[in-house]
Amino acid sequence: MKSITKVNNNHRHRDETGAEEPIEKLPDAMLLEILYRLPCCRRAVQFKSVSKRWLSVISNPYFICRFMDHHRHYFCKFTHVFQNTIDLNVNTYIRLVSYDHNDNPSFKFDPRVGLEFLDFLPVLSLHYPVCIQASFNDLLLVCTQVPTASFYEYYICNPFTKHWLKLPPIPTDGTRTRVMIGFLCDPYICDSDSDSDREQGCITNAHYRFMVVRILCPKENTTQIQTQLQVQIFCSETNEWCNLVVSSPRKLNFNPFMPISCHAGLIACNGMLHWVCVKDKEIKGFVVFNPFNDSKQCHNIHPPIDLSLRHYVSLGVFRWRLRIFQLISFYPHNFYAGSFSLWELEDYSNAGTWCMKRKVYFSDMVFGDFLESAKNIYGLDYVDERAKMMLYRDMTFLAFHPNDCDSVFLDYGNSVQLCNLRTGVMKRVYYRSPVRSQFQLVQPPWPTPVPPLPLNAPSYQTQNSKWDFLASRDHF
């Protein structure tokens, strides 16, 4: 195959500058191409200390964008954070469980530990009542209250990089009003020339805007029909709290404190808050609150056609998509007709387009060591059908597995189970005692900075602004 014809076979010249260190000629663009292919962000961050030029290349949001894009199919590390309270509490403590590639849990910290995980937050050394109230990717929203003062303090922190940001205080009203908290992060899309970047909407987590939303429980009967809600919102763009009244679309009840809504929870996805809209104990749809676009008015999307409207649902997020998980059990009549179902929201337009991703009936499931849990809990020598039914009835949804589109973590009081909805296999992950609240931290390929990096160009588009059209139409 040697058909290169060297017509002029001169003696080889060495490049004149061959004596110099060649890499000085390597343009920043090439350095970037090499460094974003490093498999792990830790090494890339360590290399910030190589030289000031490397610092500037690696700190550039465009570099982070390319890094994240290159790593978008990599396995994301994730951690479950369990907390023994849902309110501010001096005795708050948390437990952490991290997972490896095979979903084996490791208790990185002593399960009995207190809040050492967050001990980089200066406020914790003061032993004020504290509570984790929300999470987003690798960020936590922590609330605390100075005991003698009448205001709450919020911290946004990344427990992996140990960076944190304190929000301005917000006055309490003296009473212990119940609240629901939403933590919205809306990342900016990188301005890029690359075609694949534009398709992906190359999301860099270096720049983002965020909001903390406090929905106050109606003072009267909490399960009353509400068409307006008192809300307090902090916005990173204004850097202040404000009090608002939010209305529901077409005067529908959208009280998130009703039992079915409460059970499903408040879910942040795509920079918007979602919760279940209920009437007469039936699911009517889902409320979509997009305060970045319109902080006075909510929208509504319809439930999937095949959703059972009288059974409880859970809401969650997988990658950037909103999902519904529904457990249906027909105890005591027909156990085997019970099922787990999973839907994903494909599109917000046309009052919501859902797609059922998975449905598995109890009759098709493989229990394996799940039944061991039952024996442990009930002390039964055998597990009869009644025990099975009770198990399914008492199961609650914990989170969608961040790396596996088919699997969900289910919480059954004393144990955490992992269920693959495609294969029907239920696997016990570990035992632990009951908790009051839980969060799933998912580490993106590059850690989310706290605070977000300042924007240089004002022309960035955010991910949320894709949904701006929702504000202008009221056809739901």
Place this chain on the structure above:
Amino acid sequence: MANGENQNPNPNPIEATPGAAARTITLKTADGEIFEVEEAVAMEFGTVKSFFEDDAVSATKPMPLPNVSGSALSRVITYCRRSLEIRSMIPPATSEDATAAEAVQGEGDLEAEKAAKQERKEFEAEFLKDESNEDVKELILAANYLNIKELLDFLCRSVALRIQNKSVEYARKFFGIEGDYTPEEEAQIRQEYAWAFEGVDED
């Protein structure tokens, strides 16, 4: 493969039909070496491709490559030629007829793809085996100047692999960089990003 004797002065070299005698393109490097390269290989170079697309330049005149040395170009040509061969191992996808015929072909295609992947892996490992760090850097610059996406991706990946488990000091040596931080500045960076520096990197 025809060698450089086919000096066909076709003003539109990109109209070469497959199966016809391969036309060659002449390239001249920074140190004066002349290379005659099969057109198919030369068209892998984005720079060369656009040079001949922009104006109907005669193929007889050697295209100057002032930023590439002879040794680098020789290796680049070897890579592109081999890469083309490996790619031709995979039958082209016929998107026009998604019929049963394609389904039947499917498994054969998968096998071919697997074989091609394996070939590529072995070839790439071999390609850089004896290259020094300096050589690799020179290749990167050449691949960038010539705008060869696949080669650039391969080279950058390889360099990243070479430094991924190494220290900051090694990276400095590898790239021939003098650290320009004061001790205080460096300590500050290590403190701000303590999370990246601590513990054993198990990834």
